[in-house]
Amino acid sequence: MKYVDEYREAGAVRGLLAQLRQSLTRRWTLMEVCGGQTHTLLKTGLLQMLPPEIELVHGPGCPVCVTPAELVDQAIEIAGNPQVIFTSFGDMLRVPGSQKSLFDAKAKGADVRIVYSPLDAVKLAQSNPNHEVVFFAVGFETTAPANAMAVYQARELGLGNFSILVAHVLAPPAMRAILAAPNCRVQGFLAPGHVCTISGVADYEEIAREYRVPIVVTGFEPVDLMSGIVACVEQLERGRAVVENAYARTARTHGNPYAQALVETVFEVSARTWRGIGEIAASGLKLRPEYAAFDAIARFQPAIRFGGEAAECIAGLVLQGLEKPDRCPEFAKRCTPEHPLGAPMVSSEGACAAYFLYGRHAH
Ligand code: SF4
Numbered sequence: 001m002k003y004v005d006e007y008r009e010a011g012a013v014r015g016l017l018a019q020l021r022q023s024l025t026r027r028w029t030l031m032e033v034c035g036g037q038t039h040t041l042l043k044t045g046l047l048q049m050l051p052p053e054i055e056l057v058h059g060p061g062c063p064v065c066v067t068p069a070e071l072v073d074q075a076i077e078i079a080g081n082p083q084v085i086f087t088s089f090g091d092m093l094r095v096p097g098s099q100k101s102l103f104d105a106k107a108k109g110a111d112v113r114i115v116y117s118p119l120d121a122v123k124l125a126q127s128n129p130n131h132e133v134v135f136f137a138v139g140f141e142t143t144a145p146a147n148a149m150a151v152y153q154a155r156e157l158g159l160g161n162f163s164i165l166v167a168h169v170l171a172p173p174a175m176r177a178i179l180a181a182p183n184c185r186v187q188g189f190l191a192p193g194h195v196c197t198i199s200g201v202a203d204y205e206e207i208a209r210e211y212r213v214p215i216v217v218t219g220f221e222p223v224d225l226m227s228g229i230v231a232c233v234e235q236l237e238r239g240r241a242v243v244e245n246a247y248a249r250t251a252r253t254h255g256n257p258y259a260q261a262l263v264e265t266v267f268e269v270s271a272r273t274w275r276g277i278g279e280i281a282a283s284g285l286k287l288r289p290e291y292a293a294f295d296a297i298a299r300f301q302p303a304i305r306f307g308g309e310a311a312e313c314i315a316g317l318v319l320q321g322l323e324k325p326d327r328c329p330e331f332a333k334r335c336t337p338e339h340p341l342g343a344p345m346v347s348s349e350g351a352c353a354a355y356f357l358y359g360r361h362a363h
Contacts, residue, residue, distance in 0.1 A: 007221030013046070016226035021051055023234050029055045029185045030232055031178070031321045033171060034192035035062030035349025036220050042358035044222045054229065057185065057321030058354075060174045061192050063139045064091045064347035065319060066274045067167045069309045072097035075165055077302035078134055079110040084300075085128060087121040088136035090114045095343045098305060102136075118150035118164070125154065125162035134296045137164040141195045144168055144285060145259035148266035151287065151294045163296040166286055169272050171195045172203055173283035178320055179211045186321060188232040190218040190225070193247035198263075200255030204243045212241045219247040266291050275343060276309065276316025313342035318351055325355040332356055 006012070032038055038058045041047040047056060060066055072095055079086035079102060086102070093103040093112065106112035111131075115121050118135050125133035137147040147164060154162040171192055178184055191204055196217045204215045214235035218228030227246040235241065245251055263285070272284025287295050309315070312330050317323035325331055325344065335341040337353055344350035 004221060007219065007223040009223060012223045013049075013226050016223070016230050017049060020054070020226070020230050020233060023230070023237050024051060024053050025237060027053045027055065028187050028233055028236050029057060030188045030190060030229065031057050031059045031186040032190040032218070032225070033059035033061040033175065034194070034220070035065065035347065035351060035354075036194070037061075037190060037192070037218065037225060038351050039349065039354045039358075040220050040222060040225055042354040045359075046222055046225060048359065050229070054233065057324075058318065058351040059178070059321055060274065060277070060319040061140065061171060061195070062319070062344065062347050062349040062351070063143070063167070063169060064095055065315065065343040065350050066169055066277070067092070067095065067138055067343065068273045068275045069097045070273070070305055071165070071167050072101065073099075073305055074297065074302040075102055075136055076100060076105045076110075078165065078296055078300045079105050079112050081132070081300060084111065084132045084134055085124060086110065086112045086134050086136070087115045087124060088112065089116075089138065091347050092136050092138055094340065094346045096310065096340060096346075098309070118147050119153065122150050122154050122157070122159065122162055125159050126157065129161060132161050132163070132299075134300075135162075135164045136167065138167040140169055140171055140192070141199045141263075142197070144263045144267065145198060145256075148262045151266050151291055152262065154294060155291065163294045163299050164287075165296040166267075168267065168285035169274065170269070170283050170285070171199075172207060173280050174274065175204075175207055176211075177277070177280050177283070179207070179213060181320065183322060186213070188214040188236055189216070190228040190232060191215050191243075193217055193219040193224070193251055196245075196247065196251035196255065198256050198259050200253055201243055201245045201251055202253050203255070208241050208243050214241050215243045217243070217245045217247045217251050219250070274319070276313070276319055310341040315342040315344050315352075318344055325352040328352070
């Protein structure tokens with residue numbers, strides 16, 4: 001195992017940039033899938049250092065950003081139940097639903113609490129037997145094992161007052177949807193390293209074959225990102241389209257089988273609606289029938305109100321790499337991290353927040 005400092009060395013980044021310039025003969029458009037990668041690209045100035053032939057478009061890998069407004073509305077309705085202690089990671093609190101956020105609901109008296117792990121919510125349920133504790137289970141493959149563990153543990157403990165509001169999404173179906181769109185410009189992917197740590201690198205081979213697109217599993221430090229970009233461009237220049245692993249210190253071919261087994265015990269694959277994008281078949285997780293008793297939707301039956309996103313927010317285009325955040329007419333005007341119109345301006349992984357915080361005129 002190598003330590004993280006080695007992946008932040010300016011000399012190593014410069015060497016990879018030189019290698020990239022040597023291999024380039026034309027323009028290429030790549031997508032970094034994960035919002036964490038977008039933030040590193042902007043925060044470190046890497047995006048501005050890339051040769052002009054390389055365009056990076058930003059992908060949908062921000063779980064908070066892709067959680068639809070109607071689910072936030074349902075969370076708010078559940079949180080409004082006086083019996084409920086509603087728990088969530090902090091990022092979700094400021095994400096706008098159709099009219100308000102969980103933070104607004106908290107300000108109006110709902111018992112909404114930030115937790116740092118779903119297991120904290122399980123503990124809360126144990127110590128509050130007269131309340132219902134609900135956890136907002138948002139995330140990609142990376143957070144699914146911990147959420148599965150929370151439900152599994154709650155069942156083992158016989159907790160009747162714990163449930164989760166599931167908003168789990170999966171990365172490969174979103175990448176397929178992006179590639180299948182008629183206006184897709186993506187020629188190569190930097191796949192999300194953390195997701196692959198759980199689900200495995202092999203998960204992407206079929207996509208690379210089917211769409212003739214290079215996919216390089218990439219980490220989150222500057223050297224990781226540059227290595228991913230160089231590997232992807234070298235494939236494109238040679239007409240290759242295979243899966244490569246530039247994050248081998250963490251991601252393995254078949255991922256983490258223990259985590260996968262736990263997820264498969266508790267969840268099954270289902271259709272999911274993505275904010276601003278719409279429904280994508282088999283792109284999410286839902287609780288298996290054996291664990292249906294822990295489903296907050298079934299327990300509280302909140303109303304479903306479709307639509308309700310701010311009309312001027314182009315998050316759907318941003319999340320598919322079809323627009324850049326700073327081309328949104330509301331960027332840094334009516335939409336700021338203090339007053340977000342859309343989820344990508346709220347989340348610590350959101351592309352709009354990255355542009356606002358680190359570089360409004362990134363290319
Ligand atoms: S800048 Fe704000 S309004 Fe524009 S796409 Fe991003 S989140 Fe939506």
